Amino acid sequence: MESINSKNIILGISGGIAAYKTPELVRRLKDRGANVRVVMTPNANEFVTALSLQAVSGMPVRTEILDTEGESGMDHIDLARWADLILIAPASASIVSRLATGSASDLLCTLCLATEAPVFLAPAMNRVMWGKPATKRNVSQLLDDGFLVLGPGVGHQACGETGSGRMLDPLDMIKLLEEQISKPPAVNKILEVMITAGPTWEALDPVRGITNASSGKMGYEIARAFQQHGCSVTLISGPCNLDTPSGVRRIDVTSAADMFNAVHTNVSKIQIFIGVAAVADYRPVNTESQKMKKNASEMTITLVRNPDILASVASLAEPPFCVGFAAETENLRNYAVSKLNKKKLDLVAANIVGQENLGFNAEDNALLLIGKDTDQQLGPASKATLSRQLCTIVLKKYEEKNST
Numbered sequence: 243m244e245s246i247n248s249k250n251i252i253l254g255i256s257g258g259i260a261a262y263k264t265p266e267l268v269r270r271l272k273d274r275g276a277n278v279r280v281v282m283t284p285n286a287n288e289f290v291t292a293l294s295l296q297a298v299s300g301m302p303v304r305t306e307i308l309d310t311e312g313e314s315g316m317d318h319i320d321l322a323r324w325a326d327l328i329l330i331a332p333a334s335a336s337i338v339s340r341l342a343t344g345s346a347s348d349l350l351c352t353l354c355l356a357t358e359a360p361v362f363l364a365p366a367m368n369r370v371m372w373g374k375p376a377t378k379r380n381v382s383q384l385l386d387d388g389f390l391v392l393g394p395g396v397g398h399q400a401c402g403e404t405g406s407g408r409m410l411d412p413l414d415m416i417k418l419l420e421e422q423i424s425k426p427p428a429v430n431k432i433l434e435v436m437i438t439a440g441p442t443w444e445a446l447d448p449v450r451g452i453t454n455a456s457s458g459k460m461g462y463e464i465a466r467a468f469q470q471h472g473c474s475v476t477l478i479s480g481p482c483n484l485d486t487p488s489g490v491r492r493i494d495v496t497s498a499a500d501m502f503n504a505v506h507t508n509v510s511k512i513q514i515f516i517g518v519a520a521v522a523d524y525r526p527v528n529t530e531s532q533k534m535k536k537n538a539s540e541m542t543i544t545l546v547r548n549p550d551i552l553a554s555v556a557s558l559a560e561p562p563f564c565v566g567f568a569a570e571t572e573n574l575r576n577y578a579v580s581k582l583n584k585k586k587l588d589l590v591a592a593n594i595v596g597q598e599n600l601g602f603n604a605e606d607n608a609l610l611l612i613g614k615d616t617d618q619q620l621g622p623a624s625k626a627t628l629s630r631q632l633c634t635i636v637l638k639k640y641e642e643k644n645s646t
C-alpha cells in the first residue's frame with residue numbers, strides 16, 4: 243500500500259463542528275511523513291483557530307483568495323500545483339454543494355478547480371443533512387467528477403443525535419486515504435466482471451412462486467460502477483423492474499437453476515465475480531403445469547435445495563476473484579466471516595436487511611466488508627455511492643492478489 247510519506251497535502255477545512263479535530267489530523271498526517279499546508283474556508287475560522295493549525299503544521303494558514311501578501315499574486319495556482327493531493331476534512335454540506343457545481347467562490351473551492359491532484363472529501367454533518375436527496379445528489383455528482391469520498395462514519399454526533407455523518411477519526415481517515423492513493427490497478431487488458439442481481443423466482447405453478455424482497459438496485463449500481471470504471475460487465479439478473487446500466491451486457495433469468503446455468507455458461511472468461519443476487523436457497527420439488535386449485539384446507543409444499551452459485555464459482559479449479567453479498571438480519575460480522583471461510587471467498591460484503599430505509603428495496607445501504615486483510619464499514623450511503631467505493635476496493639484487492 244502506498245504511503246503519504248513525503249506527499250504534499252493541502253488540508254482544506256470547512257465550517258463544521260468536526261473542525262476541532264483537525265489539529266490532531268495535521269499531526270497524524272505529519273507523523274506519516276506528509277508535508278501539510280492548511281487552507282480554511284472563512285467559516286472554518288469560527289470552529290478552530292488558524293493559529294493552532296499554523297503551530298501544528300509549521301506553515302502559514304491560508305483563507306483568503308485575495309491575499310496581497312501572496313508571493314506572486316497567483317498564489318492559488320502555485321498552491322494547486324504544489325499539492326500531490328487535497329484532503330477536505332471536515333467537508334461541510336455547503337462545500338460539498340459548492341464543489342458539485344464547480345464553484346470558485348473561496349480559496350479552497352478555487353484550489354479544487356485549479357488542481358490536477360486528486361481531491362478527497364471527508365464529509366461531516368448531521369445525519370439528516372447527510373441523508374437529504376440534495377446532499378446525495380451532490381456527492382454522487384462529485385464521485386462522477388472524480389472526487390474521492392472517505393466515510394462518513396456512523397455514531398454519536400455533536401448535535402446529540404446518532405447516525406451516519408460523523409467525520410472519520412484521523413487514523414481511520416489516513417488509512418483509507420492511503421488505500422485509495424495506492425496505485426490504480428494496472429489494467430493492461432479490460433477486466434471481465436460478472437455480477438448477479440435481483441431475486442430469483444421459484445415457480446409453484448404457472449402463476450405462483452417463491453421469491454424475496456430484493457429489488458436488484460444494489461447489483462445494478464455495482465454493474466454500472468464497474469462499467470464506468472472501464473470493465474466489461476455481464477449482469478445476470480433475476481426478475482427486476484430496472485433499466486440496464488448503459489454499456490452493460492444483461493442476461494435475464496428467472497429461477498436459481500437458470501441463474502446457475504447462465505453463470506456457468508459465461509464464467510470461464512471472467513476475472514471478477516460478484517454475487518449480489520438474493521438467490522432462493524430452496525425450490526419446490528414439483529412445479530405444477532396447471533394453476534393449483536384450492537381444494538384441501540391445508541397444503542404442504544416440499545422444497546429441495548438449490549445449488550449454491552457463489553460456492554460453485556469459488557470452488558472452480560481456476561476461480562475468478564469472488565465477492566459474495568450476505569444479507570442478514572442479525573450477527574452480521576459472524577455470518578460474514580463464516581461465509582468468507584466456508585465458501586473460500588476473497589471478500590464478503592455483508593448488509594443488514596429488514597431495517598427501514600436500508601438494504602432490500604431501499605435507496606441506501608450500509609456494507610461491512612470482510613476479507614483476509616479487510617475489515618471496513620462502508621456507508622450508510624446511497625447504493626450508487628457505495629458501489630463506486632466497493633468497485634475501487636475490489637479492483638485494488640484483485641490487483642494485490644494477482645501481483646503476488
Ligand SMILES: Cc1cc2nc3c(=O)[nH]c(=O)nc-3n(C[C@H](O)[C@H](O)[C@H](O)COP(=O)(O)O)c2cc1C
Pocket residue numbers: 255256257258259260283284285286333334335336337366367368371
Ligand atoms: C455550531 C455549528 C455547527 C455546525 N456544524 C456543521 C457540520 O458539522 N456540518 C455541516 O455541514 N455544517 C455545519 N454547520 C453549518 C455550516 O457551518 C454552514 O453551512 C457554513 O455555511 C459552512 O461554510 P463553509 O462550507 O464555507 O465552511 C454548523 C453550524 C454551526 C453554527
